[in-house]
Each structure stands twice: as structure tokens, then as C-alpha cells.
Amino acid sequence: MNLDWLLEINPILLALVATLFTWAVTALGASMVFFFKRIDKRVLNSMLGFAAGVMIAASFWSLLKPAIEMSEDQGTSGWIPAVVGFLSGGAFLLMIDKILPHLHMGLSTDKAEGIKTSWQRSILLVLAITLHNIPEGLAVGVAFGALAINPDPALLAGAIALALGIGLQNFPEGAAVSIPLRREGLSRLKAFNYGQLSGIVEPIAGVFGAYLVLTVTPLLPYALSFAAGAMIFVVVEELIPESQQGQETDLSTIGAMLGFATMMVLDVALG
DSSP states (O other), X not given: OOOGGGGGSOHHHHHHHHHHHHHHHHHHHHGGGGTOSOOOHHHHHHHHHHHHHHHHHHIIIIIIHHHHHHHHHTTSOTHHHHHHHHHHHHHHHHHHHHHSOBOOTTOOXXXXXXXXXXXXXXXXXXXXXXXXXXXXXXHHHHHHHGGGXXXXXXXXXXXXXXXXXXXXXXXXXXXXXXXXXXXXXXXXHHHHHHHHHTTTHHHHHHHHHHHHHHHSGGGHHHHHHHHHHHHHHHIIIIIHHHHTOSSOHHHHHHHHHHHHHHHHHHHHHHO
């Protein structure tokens, strides 16, 4: 299929459409709360592992690798923007992690992280998922924003693959938010609304990422690496530890392997 006509569209608009898609898949996953009241811990761990695998693969294939190649094409050492951007992305998420009140699944309210607050447990749980949707939206936005600088069909295919991969892992994420909230005592409708709301930050971050790239062109390799660092921080800080809770950790490991392989196939086959 020839998608070159998409290169004629404003990259910010493409980023918005792509991240609206990833948000819609989150909402679709959250809608599972209308069919299930509980989610098996083994299934949840497998889904979290899958999401971690997708994000790890996307960080390299869709973000770091293009950043290194772009830097080398510009005549600079490829590793400098990659390292600086990657570590900056991790530091940014660390700062947000310390400030934004949030609570990881399966923990009591007194284990909430960030600034102390009296917010309800359900709000804290949603904010934990919202936290790692920020780098996902940012990554998709930066990937599409890069098309304004280098309208390469391969780059377009890579951005589409990234959006598909993020969307794919957003389905289990949406279910992983809404169904536990239902178990917390919320109505199905309220649990769904909270679940889909956790993904609405992606279009916001996506448009911001694309706009930033268009405004400050030389920073593109740094922006790509920044998004990669932010995503890896989320994987190591949240997804992997949460997926390894319980006895059967092999399932979450297998999920991570499958997620990585899926994203790799998407990126390599399309890009």
C-alpha cells in the first residue's frame, strides 16, 4: 500500500490522529469492564509484560536507532544526542514520579508516591497509568513531527508502526485500569470513564511533541532519544515490577518477549 500521500498532511495533524487512535484503543480496552468484573492476576501480569516488551522495542527501533542515524547524517557523533536525550528523558520522568501523586496497582493507599495528598485511591491508581502514557504520546508525536524535517516514506512507516505498537499495548492497559477499579467498588461506567481518561493525555503529549520538533528542528535526535529514555524509565520503574508480582513470573516474562517481538516485526516490516 502506498502511503506517500500522507507526507502531504501537516505532521502535527498526523500526530493528533495517531494519538487519538492510541487513546481510542485504551478506551476499547477499558470497555472490557462492562463484560468482566475481575481479571485473573496471571492474565494481568502477562498483559503488563506485553506492554513492557512493546515499549522496550519501540524505544530502540522507533526512537533511538533513528536518532543515531539522523545525528550521523548531520555529521555529528551518533551517540551524543542519543545518550544526552535518553538520560534527560529518564530524569524528566523521575521528576514527575517524585511530584505527581500516584499509586501502583495492588498497593495500599499509604504506599502512594509523589506529593502527599488526600485524593481518593481510584484517582491515584488512574494517575499511575496516566504517568506512563505521557512518554507514549510524546514518542508518537515526535516520530510524526520528524516528517516535517525529513519526509522519508521509511520514516513515515516507522511512525505508523510506533503508533500501531503503542495502540496495541494500550488495549490491555485500558483493561488493566478499569477492571481493577471495578473491583475497588466503582460502578462499571465510572471505572470505564477513569480507564479511558488515563489515555487522554496521549493526544496532548503527541501534539506537543510534534510541535516541539517543528519549532526546534536541530533538537530532533535529542527529542527522539528523550522519548525513549522516558519510556524505558516507565518500563523499569513500573511495568516490570508490577508484572512480576505473584508466583508465576514466567507468564509476564513470556508476555514481554512477545511484546518486544511484535513491536520489532511491526517496525522492521513497515519501516
